[in-house]
Amino acid sequence: MAANQLVISPVSRFGGQLAVPGDKSISHRYVLFGALAEGTTSIVGLAPGADVASSVACMHAMGATIHRTGPGALEIRGRGRHRLAPADGDLDCGNSGTTLRLLAGVVSSHPFRSRLIGDASLGRRPMRRVIDPLSKMGATIASRDGRAPLEIDGGDLSAIDWTPPVASAQIKSAILLAGLAAHGTTIVREPLPTRDHTERAFDLFGVTHDSRPGYSAVTGGQRLIAPTGVLRVPGDPSSAAIWAAVAASHPGWWVEITGVCLNPLRLGFVQALSRMGADVRLTETAKAGGETIGTVRVGHGAPKAATIGPDMVPSLIDELPVLAASAALGGGLTVSGAEELRVKESDRISSLALGFRQLGVHMIEHPDGFEIPGGQRPRGGQVDAHLDHRLVMAFTVLALSGTGSTLITGADAVAVSYPNFHADLMHLCK
Numbered sequence: 001m002a003a004n005q006l007v008i009s010p011v012s013r014f015g016g017q018l019a020v021p022g023d024k025s026i027s028h029r030y031v032l033f034g035a036l037a038e039g040t041t042s043i044v045g046l047a048p049g050a051d052v053a054s055s056v057a058c059m060h061a062m063g064a065t066i067h068r069t070g071p072g073a074l075e076i077r078g079r080g081r082h083r084l085a086p087a088d089g090d091l092d093c094g095n096s097g098t099t100l101r102l103l104a105g106v107v108s109s110h111p112f113r114s115r116l117i118g119d120a121s122l123g124r125r126p127m128r129r130v131i132d133p134l135s136k137m138g139a140t141i142a143s144r145d146g147r148a149p150l151e152i153d154g155g156d157l158s159a160i161d162w163t164p165p166v167a168s169a170q171i172k173s174a175i176l177l178a179g180l181a182a183h184g185t186t187i188v189r190e191p192l193p194t195r196d197h198t199e200r201a202f203d204l205f206g207v208t209h210d211s212r213p214g215y216s217a218v219t220g221g222q223r224l225i226a227p228t229g230v231l232r233v234p235g236d237p238s239s240a241a242i243w244a245a246v247a248a249s250h251p252g253w254w255v256e257i258t259g260v261c262l263n264p265l266r267l268g269f270v271q272a273l274s275r276m277g278a279d280v281r282l283t284e285t286a287k288a289g290g291e292t293i294g295t296v297r298v299g300h301g302a303p304k305a306a307t308i309g310p311d312m313v314p315s316l317i318d319e320l321p322v323l324a325a326s327a328a329l330g331g332g333l334t335v336s337g338a339e340e341l342r343v344k345e346s347d348r349i350s351s352l353a354l355g356f357r358q359l360g361v362h363m364i365e366h367p368d369g370f371e372i373p374g375g376q377r378p379r380g381g382q383v384d385a386h387l388d389h390r391l392v393m394a395f396t397v398l399a400l401s402g403t404g405s406t407l408i409t410g411a412d413a414v415a416v417s418y419p420n421f422h423a424d425l426m427h428l429c430k
């Protein structure tokens with residue numbers, strides 16, 4: 001098999017227990033906060049993919065002392081809020097939108113120029129959503145027509161009261177991170193509540209804030225203090241979702257995923273799978289770093305046609321591709337209010353539709369979503385991942401149920417969040 005290609009043959013059995021990699025969203029935040037904090041932050045269970053490595057490299061380039069103390073374990077000696085140093089060259093965010101947008105918030109308060117760059121996929125993604133509020137706060141930001149590279153001249157910032165045009169935890173977090181160094185109280189009012197890992201990390205690092213679903217406020221001038229003890233990153237629900245989506249596809253298939261972050265703002269996929277008729281069980285097992293952790297067990301149930309509307313979208317935006325694939329094999333799915341899918345690592349509506357078509361699966365595209373009839377049988381074939389890890393996962397769900405084998409090109413993209421993907425796939429297909 002050539003590098004960057006994945007060949008998947010259909011399987012008749014699927015099942016097992018596993019733990020998935022650490023949560024990517026939480027990992028980014030712990031790394032950024034650790035670099036901004038006073039003292040040493042110890043983190044274990046960090047997401048192993050390239051995305052979080054980009055955040056680590058950027059914080060290292062800005063003067064944080066970072067030691068790898070074991071697999072997925074880091075010790076970060078922070079520089080203190082407002083005390084990062086200018087990087088020698090560009091800050092390369094790779095494929096990671098979270099790195100670029102959150103970092104934009106961080107460097108906006110630093111009195112020097114930073115240049116944030118990324119790969120071809122990141123260079124296509126919209127950045128006005130962070131440029132506008134951060135400019136209003138006082139940063140000077142040059143871009144390529146609202147896209148990366150971003151050249152940011154940071155400095156003295158003033159607080160804002162901002163209602164982002166779209167519900168996005170990345171926008172909210174960029175503004176709150178800038179707000180930490182701004183004069184006054186910065187408020188973000190969201191059209192719909194989004195994941196609250198930044199706010200939970202504020203608690204861990206001693207930052208006072210006023211937050212409830214859809215509303216977050218932070219007053220500038222606060223110090224971040226490295227937490228005592230070790231921060232443990234729980235398993236990534238978005239990585240758990242791929243195996244859950246496969247397990248729901250056929251009678252007798254199952255999976256049990258341990259150590260998963262059960263943050264309610266991340267569990268839309270669980271609710272969606274239940275609506276689709278899957279047998280889903282959650283068991284809480286622990287608390288860590290302000291998050292609830294538990295086991296997700298999924299098996300096949302009685303497939304039903306399901307609908308996902310705009311209110312649910314922020315809680316399952318990253319999981320929609322694998323849910324779409326599972327629904328094609330099951331009872332079908334209609335999704336609306338998900339236009340954000342078009343500005344992810346790829347245009348996930350049109351690249352899914354194209355890829356599904358190449359595998360013999362019908363999907364009707366809408367500007368803000370899609371419809372997938374149920375009861376379909378993919379035929380296998382060749383399909384490209386468009387630099388998008390979530391597409392590799394969605395095509396894998398279909399490939400395991402194909403009538404022939406499937407060749408996924410560009411499959412290395414999966415390593416941005418799940419480098420061990422192939423090994424875990426083999427484990428579950430044994």
Ligand code: S3P
Pocket residue numbers: 024025026028098167168169170171173195317318340
């Ligand atoms: C993320 C927020 C979401 C999500 C992304 C990670 C985060 O993006 O899709 O994978 O860590 O804040 P948006 O904030 O753009 O919706």
